[in-house]
Every structure is written in structure tokens, then in C-alpha cells.
Amino acid sequence: MTKSILIYKYGGPEQMRWENVNIQSPGPRDVLIHQTAVGLNFIDIYYRNGTYSLPSLPSSLGFEGAGIVEVIGSEVNEVKVGDRVAYANGPIGSYSERRIIPSRNLVVLPDSLSDTKAASMMLKGLTSQYLLRKIYNVQSGDIILFHALAGGVGLIACQWAKHLGAIVIGTVKGYYKAMLVKSYGADYVIDYTIENFVTRVKEITCGKGVRVVYDSVGKDTFEGSLKCLQPRGLMVSFGQSSGIIPAFNVGTLATNGSLYLTRPTLETYINNRSELLTNVNELFDIVINKIVKIEINQTYKLSEVAQAHYELENRKTTGSTVLIV
Ligand SMILES: NC(=O)c1ccc[n+]([C@@H]2O[C@H](COP(=O)([O-])OP(=O)(O)OC[C@H]3O[C@@H](n4cnc5c(N)ncnc54)[C@H](OP(=O)(O)O)[C@@H]3O)[C@@H](O)[C@H]2O)c1
Missing domain, CATH: 3.90.180.10 (Medium-chain alcohol dehydrogenases, catalytic domain)
Incomplete structure (x- = not known):
């Protein structure tokens, strides 16, 4: 028993x-x-x-x-x-x-x-490892957007991405979480419950957009995340804490700049x-x-x-x- x-x-x-x-x-x-x-x-x-x-x-x-x-x-x-x-x-x-x-x-x-x-x-650390090192091998100087940065995966990924030399833009809900991720090295923090994160990312990157978006929030952020990417940028949709992402038109990847989209799982990134x-x-x-x-x-x-x-x-x-x- x-x-x-x-x-x-x-x-x-x-x-x-x-x-x-x-x-x-x-x-x-x-x-x-x-x-x-x-x-x-x-x-x-x-x-x-x-x-x-x-x-x-x-x-x-x-x-x-x-x-x-x-x-x-x-x-x-x-x-x-x-x-x-x-x-x-x-x-x-x-x-x-x-x-x-x-x-x-x-x-x-x-x-x-x-x-x-x-x-x-x-689980959170091995997820951060494959997100930052395998799906896309984050390089020094890369600007990345990571949603829910104060969360379990988020706080580990924030520190790891900074160690790799990335410029990290994070989204969070609320002032306390914003202060927390700042103390863990995030370069820019957006409270996406009161600010439009797409507009802020465009401001921060002088209109260029980011190289990669890591989006585990799903329904509430998916569409905006695509708009934050540079042409040929990579959208990593790895969760849906706000709800399941509705079906979308693949053509959106073309109109937002020949984007790449992946929906990965830890299981397939550790298969032996x-x-x-x-x-x-x-x-x-x-x-x-x-x-x-x-x-x-x-x-x-x-x-x-x-x-x-x-x-x-x-x-x-x-x-x-x-x-x-
Ligand atoms: N695909 C994979 O291999 C893989 C592996 C591990 C985890 N994940 C995914 O990664 C995400 C993070 O996992 P975690 O365990 O570290 O959780 P977590 O980030 O500690 O918690 C989820 C966070 O999502 C944010 N969020 C935004 N909208 C939300 C809503 N409507 N309801 C609830 N939360 C909302 C909240 O942060 P704010 O309040 O700051 O917005 C919340 O703290 C999850 O989506 C999980 O499924 C995927």
C-alpha cells in the first residue's frame, strides 16, 4: 500500500x-x-x-x-x-x-x-534547456521575447538566456512579478495585462521585432506573439496556460514575414x-x-x-x- x-x-x-x-x-x-x-x-x-x-x-x-x-x-x-x-x-x-x-x-x-x-x-530546467539550446540555439545579442517570465520555466529560462548573452524581454502580470524578473536579469519587462505587448516590443526593438518568441500562454498571446517577430523569426508555442489556441490560418505566417512555428514537447527533445x-x-x-x-x-x-x-x-x-x- x-x-x-x-x-x-x-x-x-x-x-x-x-x-x-x-x-x-x-x-x-x-x-x-x-x-x-x-x-x-x-x-x-x-x-x-x-x-x-x-x-x-x-x-x-x-x-x-x-x-x-x-x-x-x-x-x-x-x-x-x-x-x-x-x-x-x-x-x-x-x-x-x-x-x-x-x-x-x-x-x-x-x-x-x-x-x-x-x-x-x-522538468522546468530540461524544458528551458531544449527551448534555449536545441529548438533555437540562442546566441549572444539575440533579442528574445519570453512570456510568463516570472513562472517556473520562465525564471530558469530568464537566467539561462542572460547567461547565453541574449537580450531578454519578458511579460508578466503585475508589479511584483515585474520586479522579480528584473532582479533575475530581464532587460525589459512588460505587464501584458495593462500594456499592449506588441506595441512595446516594437518600441523596444525600434520596429524590428525579436528573433524568437517563447509563448506558453497560448490563447491570449498567440496572435500578438506572431506580430512581435522579425521576418523569418521563430514562434515557439510550448503551452496554453490561458486556454487552447483557436485554429488559425497558416497564411498568417506568410503575411507576418515568412515565420517559422513549432509546437514542441519535452518528450520529443529527450527521446533516449x-x-x-x-x-x-x-x-x-x-x-x-x-x-x-x-x-x-x-x-x-x-x-x-x-x-x-x-x-x-x-x-x-x-x-x-x-x-x-
Ligand atoms: N511543451 C513543453 O515541453 C513544456 C514543458 C514544460 C512546461 N510547458 C508549459 O510552460 C508553461 C509554464 O509552465 P510552468 O509549470 O512553469 O507554469 P508557470 O509559468 O509557473 O505558471 C503559468 C503562468 O502562466 C501565466 N498565465 C498567463 N495567462 C494565464 C491564465 N489565463 N491562467 C493561468 N496562468 C496564466 C501566469 O503568469 P503571469 O501571471 O505572469 O501572466 C502563470 O504564472 C505552461 O504553459 C506549461 O504547460 C511546456
């Missing part, structure tokens, strides 16, 4: 229940981990409310966690019993005290990284173990060397995750949120 958060139907945070569930022995390539910390991510909200479909119901939620290896399957060679480990990319079901997970998804944590910090940065280890090493280096500081601004007990969902969904959080098991 273990304790797990389950949902029986899609809906609001109140659908999540803290219950006893049976746990099997791990298969030959699987591991049983005793989790100590779980990362909260906006994608958990999409699965909870039905924006994304779960394979079946009832289901647990969550993709990211850290803990200690308790039992390993007969063919596991990536980790051993007692290792401190973390993972970023599921499978879904991290909202649990104990869980079974394929060993190929786990990385062993260095002594300098606590479980809590690992659980708060794996060697890629996972390379990207994780890059992330760990940048955090251990204090180039990127992980800002854990909200901590809840896993059993109280409903409150954490409420806060994240209502734009009340900044940086990372971690759930302690």
Missing part, C-alpha cells in the same frame, strides 16, 4: 483525493522509489481538468519527482538500491508516496543537489537515455555553478496539492512549486 493523489473525473482542484492504493513489485526494468519531493507543473492542471486526456480514470497525476530507490527489477543497471534519484518526464503518477518507474527515466543526484531542489527544477544524461548534465552544471538559481517560492505537503493547483492556476505563484511527501 501507498498513499497517492487520485482523480476519478476531470475537473477543479477539489477532484484530487489523497487515498491508499495498492502498489505492485517492480518489473524487470523498473524501480520502486520512495519519493521525498514532487514537482508541480502547469501540465498537471491540463491533465486534471481534461485539457489533455488521461489513459484511464481513476488516475494519479504528476510527471516529476525525487526520492530514494527502494527496490530494483532484475535487469536494472542504471541505478542501485539506496541511490537518490530524480526524473522529469513521467510516466504520469508522481503524486504518490511510493511509485514504480522505468529505470531508464531516472538520474542519480549529485550530493550538492537536494531532493527538493531536484524535484523543483528537472543518452540525450537525457547529456541534457541533465548541462542543467546540473548550470545550477551547481550558480549560473541559474532555482527559486522555490511555494512549498506544500503533497496531500495538500489542491491548494497548490489553485494558486498556480490563478497566477498567484512565481518560480517553482514543490510538494513535500
